[in-house]
Amino acid sequence: MPDRVITYSEAIREALREELKNDPRVFLMGEDIGIYGGAFAVTLGLYEEFGPERVIDTPISEAAIIGAAAGASLVGMRTVAEIQFSDFIAIGMDQLVNQAAKIRFMFGGKAAVPMVVRAPIGSGTGAAAQHSQSQEAWYAHVPGLKVVLPSNPADAKGLLKSAIRDDNPVIFLEHKLLYKTKGVVLEEEYLIPLGKADVKRTGADLTIIGYSNLIPKSLQAAEKLAQEGIDVEVLDLRTLRPLDTEAIAQSIQKTHRALVVYEAPQLGGFGAEVAAFIGEKCFDDLDSPVTRLGGLEMPPPYNPRLEKQLVPQVEDIVNGVRKLMKG
């Protein structure tokens, strides 16, 4: 049988469908996720399949969506909430950070909040400043949350299923530019554990560490660099919290060089955490300073030319690696 190739959004839909089938406690809610199938058509067809009681259209009320997801999960449901663009999570930030993330700890470990918040991140669609951000570092800074960012369809399916089965609140961030990308995805059910990074390409000279949309870009950069005789390893973190520091350390022990890439503004972005870890724990393994390549220090601009310059492109990654190899 030939391998089945589907898109990232189809893989997410398949994970949702399987979990809805497997577990009567699972339900979806979000803005326009019913007949319309969501702004990025991820839930298309699920309303028809599972009905309005399990695929629920909400009012435009992000604080209530996130808070109600936490509340329903607190009393035994497993809620998967979709926020139409991740930027709007900001409106529900109190419910996410002060409530959902803390309920278990504050109440002495007696409660569980098994919820998932799914939301699209990233620039590249001309949607401008309030619809294009990558704020994963905000959530990764909150003990009590788990933060997951799949970079391809197969990971998206396995990670989302694990996120839904996880007993803790999970933020599951999907890059808009990945929705239409394709990859081989197993038809049967499988899980990919949260908190485990994945080597997407093995190499000996340098490790590019990233997640989400920067993984396909890094893999392209690695192909180009291979032609110059530079053998790059690409490590996909997949989960930012908990962070798989072991996988990072292992890769650095092998390659002795690291370029950390991410789309969010460089200052204070998650790459800073990765770089700090490498500086602290892998210092003796390093042949050159660990280097970050993040986004520019501005909100996403509308004009597509500017927007492209905002975030690291394949060429920027190639240049970043070349510089490090010289150093």
Next chain:
Amino acid sequence: MIEKDLARNLLITMKKIRIFEEEAVKLFAAHELPGWLHSYIGEEAVAAGVCLALNPGDYIASTHRGHGHCIAKGVSLRKMMAELYGKETGYCKGRGGSMHIADFSLGMLGANGIVGGGIPIATGAALGSQMKKDSKVTVCFFGDGASNQGAFHESLNLASAWKLPIVYVCENNLFAETTPQADHQAIRNISDRAAGYGMPGVTTDGMDVMSVYKDAQKAIERARSGKGPTLLEAKTYRYRGHWEGDPQPYRTKADIEEWKKKDPIANFERFLLNQKLITSDEIETISEEIANEMNDAIEFGRTSPYADPQACLSTLYIH
């Protein structure tokens, strides 16, 4: 009875919005404009009726569906079109695009990509006016969907408690994106919510520009005289999808055709012709003038340069 100048201005404003939107839609379909586009076609009477009842220095805050509000407030079509093109000559130097147009010199405090995001900002502008005693009124536009945000409820309560000079104009086009009103709130008249905040709630016919104008005038007068805010709901309808490219599985063509019978522009033209407030020749001249202005704006947008990225970084902070 309506005076001739006002009638003409209301008609010109509505037509300008309609033609701008028709052109923008075409340019977007031809991939000349990037990003996302939310058309205001069908709702012109609301922006025109409300904004023409304001004084030139008054403030407005707008939404993602904001082109109509901008035009009714008198912004430059050239700069607006250039912004849609993402060019340096645009209102926001191409940084903002369709969902983020502002002209502070005209009291246009900005469109907004966050549903409900403009409501507290507008409330703050009214607070500023009250403190400065500048006699300005703020109008805050938002949709039926936005009336379900916490920001809406918090703002109305605060404005009413403090008697702020503001009018909250809810454009109830019966859909929050693709979700019908009946599925997102249990009430039919959003103006009912005013009672909970102790302010007048008024529902007006948003397809009838005179109805909007008169009800807006009353609410603006009340705000200016220090009596506090009003929630003015205009029942209206958007003819096109939520955004360009929306397949609209949530309504039928027949629904749209039914609403088109109430078209605010066609009906107002007929009314003015019947009342002999305008002639067919005059209408034709108005349309030609707008078409010329529009062509000029498109040419300006098309031929303007893009921004330099370095200059872009320098606008983030005041140095």
